[in-house]
Amino acid sequence: TSNKTGSHFYKWEVEYMYWSPDGIENVVMGINGQFPGPTIRARAGDIVHVQLTNKLHTEGVVIHWHGIRQKGTPWADGTASISQCVINPGETFDYRFTVDRAGTYFYHGHYGMQRSAGLYGSMIVDVAKGEKEPFHYDDEFELLLSDWWHKSVHHQEVGLSSRPMRWINEPQALLINGRGQYGCSLAAHYGSSSLGPCNITGHEQWAPYILHVDPNKTYRIRIASTTALASLNLAIGNHTMMVVEADGNYLQPFETNDLDIYSGESYSVLLKTSQDSSQNYWISFGVRGRESQTPQALTILNYKTNSASKLPLSPPPVTPRWDDYAHSKAFSNKIKALGHKSIPKPPPTYHRRIVLLNTQNEMNGYTKWSINNVSLSLPATPYLGSIRFGLRGAFDQTKPPEDFPGHYDIMKPPVNRNTTTGNGVYMLGYYSTVDVILQNANALKENVSEIHPWHLHGHDFWVLGYGEGKFTKSDEKKFNLKNPPYRNTAVIFPYGWTALRFVADNPGVWAFHCHIEPHLHLGMGVVFAEGVQHIAKIPKEALSCGLTGKRFMTGSHLG
Ligand SMILES: O=C1O[C@H]([C@@H](O)CO)C(O)=C1O
Numbered sequence: 001t002s003n004k005t006g007s008h009f010y011k012w013e014v015e016y017m018y019w020s021p022d023g024i025e026n027v028v029m030g031i032n033g034q035f036p037g038p039t040i041r042a043r044a045g046d047i048v049h050v051q052l053t054n055k056l057h058t059e060g061v062v063i064h065w066h067g068i069r070q071k072g073t074p075w076a077d078g079t080a081s082i083s084q085c086v087i088n089p090g091e092t093f094d095y096r097f098t099v100d101r102a103g104t105y106f107y108h109g110h111y112g113m114q115r116s117a118g119l120y121g122s123m124i125v126d127v128a129k130g131e132k133e134p135f136h137y138d139d140e141f142e143l144l145l146s147d148w149w150h151k152s153v154h155h156q157e158v159g160l161s162s163r164p165m166r167w168i169n170e171p172q173a174l175l176i177n178g179r180g181q182y183g184c185s186l187a188a189h190y191g192s193s194s195l196g197p198c199n200i201t202g203h204e205q206w207a208p209y210i211l212h213v214d215p216n217k218t219y220r221i222r223i224a225s226t227t228a229l230a231s232l233n234l235a236i237g238n239h240t241m242m243v244v245e246a247d248g249n250y251l252q253p254f255e256t257n258d259l260d261i262y263s264g265e266s267y268s269v270l271l272k273t274s275q276d277s278s279q280n281y282w283i284s285f286g287v288r289g290r291e292s293q294t295p296q297a298l299t300i301l302n303y304k305t306n307s308a309s310k311l312p313l314s315p316p317p318v319t320p321r322w323d324d325y326a327h328s329k330a331f332s333n334k335i336k337a338l339g340h341k342s343i344p345k346p347p348p349t350y351h352r353r354i355v356l357l358n359t360q361n362e363m364n365g366y367t368k369w370s371i372n373n374v375s376l377s378l379p380a381t382p383y384l385g386s387i388r389f390g391l392r393g394a395f396d397q398t399k400p401p402e403d404f405p406g407h408y409d410i411m412k413p414p415v416n417r418n419t420t421t422g423n424g425v426y427m428l429g430y431y432s433t434v435d436v437i438l439q440n441a442n443a444l445k446e447n448v449s450e451i452h453p454w455h456l457h458g459h460d461f462w463v464l465g466y467g468e469g470k471f472t473k474s475d476e477k478k479f480n481l482k483n484p485p486y487r488n489t490a491v492i493f494p495y496g497w498t499a500l501r502f503v504a505d506n507p508g509v510w511a512f513h514c515h516i517e518p519h520l521h522l523g524m525g526v527v528f529a530e531g532v533q534h535i536a537k538i539p540k541e542a543l544s545c546g547l548t549g550k551r552f553m554t555g556s557h558l559g
Contacts, residue, residue: 005045005046005047006042006043006045006046006047007046007047007048007049008040008041008042008046008047008048008049009049009051010038010040010048010049010050010051011051011053012031012032012037012038012050012051012052012053013031013032013052013053013055014029014030014031014052014053014054014055014056014061014063014119015029015030015055015056016028016029016030016056017030017033017035019035019118019205020204020205020206021035021118021148021173021175021178021179021180021205021206022148022172022173022175022179022180022181022182022206023180023181023182023183023184023198023204023206024150024172024182024183026150026152027152028117028118029056029109029114029117029118029119030118031119031121034121035118035178035205036118036120036121036122036144036146036177036178037107037119037120037121038121039121039122039123039124039142040107040121040122040123040124041123041124041125041126042099042123042124042125042126043099043102043125043126043127043128043129044099044100044101044102044125044126044127044128044131045098045099045100045128046098046099046125047096047097047098047099048065048095048096048097048098048099048123049094049095049096050063050094050095050096051092051093051094051095052087052092052093052094052095053087053090053091053092054087054088054089054090054091054092055089055090056089057089058089059089059112059114060080060085060086060087060088060089060111061086061087061109061111061114061119062078062079062080062084062086062087062093062109062110062111063078063095063107063108063109063110063119064077064078064079064107064108064109064110064457065077065078065095065097065105065107065123066105066106066107066108066123066226066264066455066488067103067105067106067123067247067248067266067488068097068099068100068105068123069100069458069459069460069506070097070457070458070506070508071098071100071506072098072507073096073097073098074384074458074506074507074508074509074510074535074538075384075538075539075542075543076095076096076097077457077458077508077510078095078107078110079110079457079511080110080111080112080378080382081378081379081380081381081382081383082378082382082383082384082457082509082510082511082527083382083383083384083508083509083542084382084384084542084543085382085541085542085543085544085545085546085548085549086111086545093541093542094539094541099123099125101125101248101249101342102125102126102127102128102131102133102248102342103125103245103247103248103249103266104122104124104142104222104223104224104245104247104248104266104267104268105122105123105124105125105224105248105266106120106121106122106123106144106224106226106266107120107121107123108120108121108226110511112153112157112521113153113156113157113228113517113518113521114153115226115228115517116149116153116156116228116517117152117153118146118148118178120144120146120226121144122142122144122222122224124142124222125248134244134250134338134340135242135244135253135270136218137218137219137220137270138214138217138218138219139213139217139219139220140219140220140221140222141211141219141220141221141222142177142221142222142224143176143177143209143221143222143223143224143283144176144177144178144224144226145174145175145176145223145224145225145226145227145232145261145285145297146174146175146178146225146226146227146228147171147173147174147175147227147228147229147230147294148171148172148173148174148175148180149168149171149172149228150172150182151168156168156518157521160367160518160521160522161366163364163365163366164365164367165366165367165522167518168228168229168518170229170230170287170290170292170293170294171227171228171229171230171292171294172294173294173295173297174227174230174232174285174287174294174295174296174297175297176208176209176283176285176297176299177209178205179205179206179207179208179209179299180206180297181198181200181206181208181298182206183195184196184197184198184199185197185198185295185298186198186208186298186299186300187282187298187311187315187316189311190314190315190316192315193295195295208298208299208300209299210299210300210302210308211283211299211300211301211302212302212304212308213271213273213301213302213303213304214273214303214304215273215274215277215303215304215305216272216273216274216277217272217273218270218271218272218273219270219271219273220244220268220269220270220271221241221268221269221270221271222245222266222267222268223259223261223266223267223268223269224265224266224267225261225262225263225264225265225266226263226264227263228263228516228517228518229263229290229516229517229518230263230287230288230290230292230294231260231261231262231263231287231288231289231290231451231453231491232260232261232262232285232286232287232288232297233258233259233260233261233285233286233287233288233319233320234258234259234261234283234284234285235257235258235259235282235283235284235316235317235319236271236281236282236283236284236301236317237281237282237283237284237301237312237314237316237317238275238276238279238281239271239272239273239275239281239301240255240256240257241255241256241257241259241269241270241271242254242255242269242270242271243255243256243259243267243268243269243334243335244268244269244270245266245267245268246265246266246267246335246485246487247265247266247460247486247487247488247489248266248460248487248488249337249338249342249343249460249485249486249487250337250338250340250342250343251335251336251337251338251485252336252337252338252483253270253338254334254335254336256331256334258317258319258320258331259331260288260327260328260331260332262451262453262489262491262515263453263489263515263516263517264453264455264488264489264515265453265487265489271301273301273303275303277303277305277306278303278305278306279303279306279310279312279313280300280301280302280303280306280308280310280311280312281300281301281303281312282298282299282300282301282312282315282316282317283298283299283300283301284296284297284298284316284317284319285297285298285319286318286319287319287322288319288320288322288324288328288451289322289323289325289328289450289451290322290450290451291322291323292322296316296319298316300312325493325494328491328493329466329493332466332491333466335463335485336480336483336484336485337462337483337484337485337486339483343486344486345481346462346464346481346484346501347433347501347503348481349433350433350434350435350501351429351432351433351434352402352428352429352432352433352434352435353402353434353435353436353437354402354403354426354434354435354436354437355372355402355403355404355436355437355439355471356371356372356436356437356438356439356526357371357372357373357404357408357410357439357441358370358371358438358439358440358441358452358492358514358524359371359373359414359419359441359443360414360443360444361373361375361414361417361418361419361444362417362418362419362444363375363418363419363420363421367444367522368419368421368522368523369514369519369522369523369524370419370420370523370524371400371523371524371525371526372400372401372402372403372404373401373404373419373420374400374401374419374420374421374422374424374523375419375420375421375422375522375523375524376421376422376423376513376523376524376525376526376527377421377422377423377523378423379394379395379423379546380394380545380546380547381394381395381545381546381547381548381549382509382542382543382545382546382548383395383425383509383527383529384508384509384532384535384538384542384543385538385542385543385546385547385548386546386547386548387425387509387529387532388532388533388535388538389548389551391547391548391551393547394546394547394548395423395424395425396422396423396424397424398422398424399424399426399427400422400424400425400426400526402426404439408441410439410440410441410442410469410470410495411441411442411469411495412442412446413442413443413444413445413446414441414442414444417444419523421523423527424527425509425527425528425529426526426527426528426529427529427530428504428528428529428530429504429530430504430505430507430530430531430534431503431504431505431531432503432504432530433501433502433503433504434501434502434503434504434528435464435499435500435501436461436499436500436501436502436512437471437497437498437499437500438452438454438490438492438497438498438499438500439470439471439492439497440452440492440493440494440495440496440497441495442495449494449495450494451491451492451493451494452491452492452514452516452519452524453489453490453491453514453515453516454489454490454491454492454498454500454512454513454514454515455488455489455511455512455513455514455515456488456489456500456502456510456511456512456528457488457510457511457512458506458508458510458528459488459502459503459504459505459506459510460486460487460488460502461486461487461488461490461500461501461502462484462485462486462500462501462502463480463484463485463486463487463490463498463499463500464479464480464481464484464499464500464501465478465479465480465484465498465499466492466493466496466497466498466499467496467497467498467499468495468496468497469495469496469497470497471497471499475497475499479499484501489515504528504530504531505530505531506530506531507530507531507532507533507534507535508529508530508531508532508535509527509528509529509532510527510528510529510530511525511526511527511528512525512526512527512528513525513526540552
């Protein structure tokens, strides 16, 4: 067996282009003329080098490599204002990083709401040469999930930052590998939907991505969600699934009829094609956690013994009720880490506990989301540079709050609806163990508390537990320290808490935020930093804006 490191070079151009993701022509952000962008495929230990040129006419761009920890390359994390300056139109930036662990990942824009505009793609990391996955499969498929609006992202952004806020509402379509159907249904023939049949030849940009399978084989289906808003539930007619991976980490395999997937998460499931091979079957994704009228995303599991256009015998599986949270919690609680050399055990105790209260608020009539009553508004100078070079004027030097007032009633709308904006940083002790308690609460409206999937950059965390109501010290006793899932995204359920633990062992500045695009845009995130003085050489191109940009210029005048 050889352990030779491979490297993969990609030359990418980002541009807007006409596309019909759901049968309605629109404008999407494409890469090299493709939507979704090209799939990156590498082996664990390889170097991925993406030379990204911004071909947009009037907008900056960055790309985040979701789930890649960027050890030693914090400037390649692709977060605007955090790890780098945006790449300006006409400019090129080199993202060069190691993919150190096999798994199912994806990449996406991380500036404004460019992810919602379609800037995303899949990234698959295979095990290193000579290594084996702890399960067997014959072949695999990738399903990248997203949601799609007919109103442009610019239109949506103006609405979100208007007074009063104009909410983006529910998506017009759900997309599987960038393909959905608006105003018609693949399942129209069953009479369960008011939509008519779709007129599809198979060559359309919005024709479903069909999974062609042989009978009596095992397929690995890699599923990743980059939705802007929707939480999804997957079911495959007549088949169960064996869940084996989440966010690039192996799980104790468990069988399920349906799988919840929140934005920012990825899973692998094993599917045995052991059903009647004279039939085809539905693959369906429906919205959970929001009362949405958006139709299920559908495609076909086609046993190659049939024509792909042969419709399944029964209608698509019904998605559990949107507010059946007991169902979601039962699923989340089944997820446990596999005992495996690639997955570390959590330290038994923590050095610092940060409690983060999630609330919807108002500021001068604008709607915001806040964490401990601070709504994140990103600075002009990337933190990576301002912290590394001690440019204290670049962001708030006051420490952001670590907790919220003990009398706060999480079951009620905030008594004081007002919030403030800020951009302070949680400075973490290098190599310290940090516990984060994400505390959910009631939104502005009575009897509303929403799901928020939180994503951490630069690390995986152990999900120590979920609970109802306000977290108290005694809830610690219920923590799972034995086999907690190790991942980069975890959900908080309505009116509940989620406890996470991670080790601050990666020099850099890292976003930690709700992965719902409009929520992040309205301030629902925080910034962590650790070991920044240990970062040797940050490429100048990452920091040539704001105060770090000025610093690179010598003297007060050019010429
Ligand atoms: O941020 C949000 O705003 C709306 C609603 O609270 C106000 O219209 C909604 O459902 C969100 O998730």
